Amino acid sequence: MEKYIDKKEILTKALLIMNPKIKKSLLSVDLNDRDDLEQEIKLKIVEAVLGGKIDFPPTFTDYYEVFTNKAIQQANNS
Amino acid sequence: MEKYSSLSEFKKKNTEFLSQPIVQSFFDDSRNLSLLELSVVDGDIEAQNQLDRRFVEHFFLCRLIKYISTLSFRFSIDFNKRRRKQKENFPLLVDQPNNESNSTMLDYLSVTQEQLTIVNEGESSNIFELVVDEALYKILMKLGKKEKEVIQLILGDQLKQIEIARILNESPQNIAKTKKKALMKIRKQYEKRG
Numbered sequence: 001m002e003k004y005i006d007k008k009e010i011l012t013k014a015l016l017i018m019n020p021k022i023k024k025s026l027l028s029v030d031l032n033d034r035d036d037l038e039q040e041i042k043l044k045i046v047e048a049v050l051g052g053k054i055d056f057p058p059t060f061t062d063y064y065e066v067f068t069n070k071a072i073q074q075a076n077n078s
Numbered sequence: 079m080e081k082y083s084s085l086s087e088f089k090k091k092n093t094e095f096l097s098q099p100i101v102q103s104f105f106d107d108s109r110n111l112s113l114l115e116l117s118v119v120d121g122d123i124e125a126q127n128q129l130d131r132r133f134v135e136h137f138f139l140c141r142l143i144k145y146i147s148t149l150s151f152r153f154s155i156d157f158n159k160r161r162r163k164q165k166e167n168f169p170l171l172v173d174q175p176n177n178e179s180n181s182t183m184l185d186y187l188s189v190t191q192e193q194l195t196i197v198n199e200g201e202s203s204n205i206f207e208l209v210v211d212e213a214l215y216k217i218l219m220k221l222g223k224k225e226k227e228v229i230q231l232i233l234g235d236q237l238k239q240i241e242i243a244r245i246l247n248e249s250p251q252n253i254a255k256t257k258k259k260a261l262m263k264i265r266k267q268y269e270k271r272g
Contacts, residue, residue, distance in 0.1 A: 004131055005138065014142040018150070025150040029158050037157050041150050045142075054145055057137030059130035067095050 011049045015042065085115040104136050205234035217267045225260035228253060 022041055026034045048054055058066065082088040089096060096102065105111050110132055116125035206226070209215045221229070224246075231242045239257070243250040 005134055010139050014139055018143055018146040021147055022150045025154040028154050033161060037154060041153050044149060045146055054141050057134055060133035061130055
């Protein structure tokens with residue numbers, strides 16, 4: 001499944017969505033350091049995505065099965 | 079996945095599953111809901127594959143957003159700490175103590191009051207001799223006698239216009255006019271030269 005997903009596209013989407021949040025976190029540092037920090041944060045994010053640091057999520061079917069199995073187990077235990 | 083007769087039956091039997099935040103946000107998009115109906119009710123494999131892919135994309139996006147949110151918060155704190163430490167450990171070059179004497183580089187570079195007065199005393203003689211630029215010197219030499227005098231008194235001796243007026247026995251307005259004219263002349267000719 002992993003090769004069917006365009007990670008870069010999701011990355012761009014996430015960066016666009018989260019841009020205000022990143023900008024907000026810059027407010028806590030010195031005015032001269034803000035551009036540096038912004039660059040470093042974005043670099044870290046890109047590295048995390050391309051380096052596979054973020055766990056790959058299960059597919060819908062897998063997730064559904066795991067969830068229902070867990071529910072059955074819990075029902076049996078109690 | 080097992081089959082259901084209708085979407086509402088699936089919803090009824092899986093209320094807990096559908097109330098998961100990630101699933102809930104996934105089905106906010108009505109296209110996903112229709113895909114689910116196709117795969118659960120009609121057993122459409124293509125729809126199920128599409129559903130799987132879209133779910134993975136959605137889940138991945140959510141994880142990434144969460145990651146960015148925590149990272150940008152923590153990283154800025156960390157960054158601040160690092161910068162402060164760096165400033166403490168590596169002060170500016172001029173603040174570092176000098177090896178030979180116990181003064182800092184800044185002491186060596188800065189000008190003391192004594193040195194300043196020496197420079198001032200040497201300067202007060204003739205402003206025209208201090209000009210290094212040859213073109214500017216020629217232009218200055220071309221000025222009228224009174225203009226030269228006023229420029230010397232203002233720039234060389236650092237006098238006020240009122241004081242000059244008293245020395246030359248003229249009105250302050252006249253001095254101001256002479257000064258303005260002289261400076262204009264200098265500027266014009268200096269710009270023309272190039």
